Amino acid sequence: MSSNADIVVRNLTKVYGRFVAVDNISFEVPRGSIVGFLGPNGAGKTTTIRMLTCFLPPTSGAASVAGFDVFSQSMDVRSRVGYLPENAPTYTEMRVQEYLAYRGRLRGIDRSTLKTRVESVAEKCWLGDRLRWPIGTLSKGYRQRLGIADALLNNPQVLILDEPTVGLDPTQIRETRKMLADLAGQHTVLLSTHILSEVELTCQRVIIIGRGKILAQGTPEELKQESARRNSSGAKLVVEVRGPTQQVKMALGAMPAVENVEVLSDGPICTLSLTGKLDGALRELIASTVVGRGWALREMRTTGTSLEEFFVQITDPGTALNQAA
């Protein structure tokens, strides 16, 4: 067990009857980092999180959070973790301030500091102007923020957030992201989501889970590179040129690095898709060739290497890539 990891998971398994929800997974979350826990619906994200927050006991394997075992030292873990469950359930008849004070008392916050703690987390989560509001009258976005404020109340070492941006509008999503970025460094954050852009923007590391197994983990950049490497035949260079289609196709096909050229659209402006050794030199050569022939180069982009495509490839049960993983 490495000393600078706040979440250490070793061969964790959860079985419901015959259904294996989480299948022998292992990973670590370094102290002070934000890690995205990514997977399609039903992949086992919430089950894993529930085991880490001591809500469910694992069938086998072990996990430690903030240095304490989730099974045998449950109270130590719970007092060091801030947890936002999916949908952030609250008591709708209570007022925001009342609810936060109640949660603070349950978490054992000292009476003398409770009021300032409540005000400070409310300020941090942009709830300052809603303190006196009954929770039932708050919008989904505010309730989600209230859930995050609740998770932050005892200034936890580890924050575990299950789908924190679900149901928020684009502005709120951006604000939440900004808040999460601020939290990194002070807290270790494990963020479960199925929204890829969120992970790309906020997380330093990504763990992709599917059907209970870890399919890939690394930084978003590493995963993109991995995608390109493992899927080199699938990566394509799409070139859009104003010029005679057949001549453009012949000119590009003649380049040694290009293996195959496919015409995607014909007309005064043609779009071609190239496979082969798609490096920077090839792109420069294409640019100079097209311009040298007097055609106009309108666009050149690589496809098949985004995190999203990697995610789709890796979590789709049918792909050969996934079977290799």
Next chain:
Amino acid sequence: MFKTLTIARRELMGLFYSPVAYVVLVVYLLFVGLLFALLVFAPGAVADPGPMFEWNHLALMFVVPFITMALFSEEYRSGRIETLRTSPISDFAIVLGKFLGALAFYCVIIGSSLVYVLILSAFGRPDFMPVLTSYFGLLLLGMLMVSVGLFFSACTQHQVLAAISSCAVLVTFGILLQAIGGLLGSIISQPPAWLGTAQRVMTYMSFEPQMQHFSMGLVDTSHVAYFVTGTFFFLMLTYLVLESRKWR
């Protein structure tokens, strides 16, 4: 203990916010008012509120399930059980907190019947010691009823199911056992010894004879033991149900 009281306070407050609690309060007051008007409040009669307390359980066995039905069911249904059980608080403290919260509301309800005692004392001079023991009996009865309700609420996420199940059990102890015991005694002319024992057990387990003693001013340890052990039994069952949910 502090966290237990925090939960108890929240439950009590939650009950005051819910409309069901007020309906229940009104129904109870109407029923006790009826008992008061029919059995106690008569010109020239002895100023004895005893009969009013003796039959209180008939209303309470329908009233208490409505107080307790949401205690756990609603937590399961809304998903709040997750926030609660991932907080640094033991399961037993959660059970005890919810029990105390509901019991406090129960005390408010039975306390409201004091108004009839006050009316009676305006017209006569009732003996206050039996009133005191009656309320003590009602408190013990409430502990048992609330723990039964709490147990059924912990068993399901459907409030109505929890209410009906706890009603069924309370009606069994409130009316059925005694009725069956009485019926057996009247149809069998020469009952065998075991039937006599069974009858005695059934009578002992029924609420009515116990409440009758309390309303007469008698505090019998066997009755106190009955309610206290019963309460403890159902609180433990609730705790076990809560624990077992983890392992499903």
